[in-house]
Amino acid sequence: MKANSAGSIFDTLRRTTEEATMCKDCSRNTISRRGLVAGGLALTATASFSATASAQTEEPSPASADEALQRLKDGNARYVANEPIYTDHSHGRTLRSLGQQPFAAVVACSDSRVVPELIFDQGPGDIFVVRVAGNFINEDGLASLEYGAAVLGVKTIVVLGHSSCGAVDATIKSIQSRELPGGHIPSLVNAIRPAVYDVMPQNPPDLLTAAIQQNAKLNAEKAATATPILSGMHSSGEVGTAAGLYDISTGKVEFL
Template sequence: MCGDETRAKISRRSAIAIGMAGAGALLSPAALAQTVSDPGSAAAPTSPEEALQLLKEGNARYVANAPVNTDHSLERAKRSAGQRPFAAVVACSDSRVAPEIIFDQGLGDVFVVRVAGNFINEDGLASLEFGAAVLGVQVIVVLGHTACGAVDATITSVEDRKLPPGHLPSLVEAIRPAVYDVMQQDPADLLSAAIAQNAKLNAEKASASEPVLAGLHDKGKLMTVAGVYDIATGIVEFL
């Protein structure tokens, strides 16, 4: 029995490794079936454009206080068999930003990568590659938000020419390019401009990431967009 279980685990790991190898190639249907089970939720979108539209419609429901995904106990047993998210969201760790709620999606619909300042590092890229190549994500949203403390701290660091203590400099280093970009334009609202630019730069980074994400973009199987979530109104503005 133990030998059978070990061989099954090795088989699943091999399927993932083989599928992730190559220039953005997706796993074959047979290999994909070994790593992802259909939890039996709503029909998946048929294109990245349709996937994005589902997020837009969900946000509209959230803003109107008319969500449809309110009973998270529904199909809990089916979800335990696997996941098939249609979208990935790179979100800030801010406790007021909850992608599943903001876009009114059910559990298992959104693959979320979170870090303060919603930037994409190597770990984030690897997570997004897994979401797109293995789980079948069709759209990636890099989601900034109003009053972002990480971006604000980066602006302060740049203006004061002083790094914050501890491990916070790693956040500053990641967000600083967006701050430098908008400072040259002398915007009326530096924080808002930097938040938007940070989302844009990281969306561009994801879409250009070779070989996996860029390959899926080239084939029309994946779309990456930037957006900013307004905490006060609930509205997501896609940039």
């Protein structure tokens, strides 16, 4: 599907949602090939869910990117203080089965110690998570974020790096040794390499931390400038982007 602008793509997604919701029993009918391509199947539940989504967390959806980011910051403060409010994950399960309306998207590392919902003290359905070792954004990640922003309505995108990131460390060692690791890991190294090259000339006292921070910044910038959808939504203020560094030992997220 070829579109001339972010607006036309966004309009197509919205029209597909409206067409899909005209039928209450869409799940029993045949879905057209065009509907599948446009994402109509996934949008049906989303549209019916939007009116009641606030009941899921008993907290109104953020009205702006700044409000969405502040909600994540407030949640992280609760997490650090060990005062979480989202502990009953069975609450709202039936309502969530109708669809999803996350208010934020988080690009996180696959590291098992990095759990965005816990880190930001949010409930199921609140955060749209894209995960890959090294928390970088590739084509698949961009497509996921476009879906989250244009279809699901997330207000902010956070690229979350973390302390002691093994993927970034492997990239540094690969550059220093001039050897690539085996298997498919070189694809991760090549994606993270630009961040390491950016900070190496500065001879930072902690190269790993500096590279982790720069990697998060570069990918947050990528999310903000990716055409045609995210860049347009970012320019209009519909979506905000931020880079953060999660300290595994303290639980605190520092926004860069």
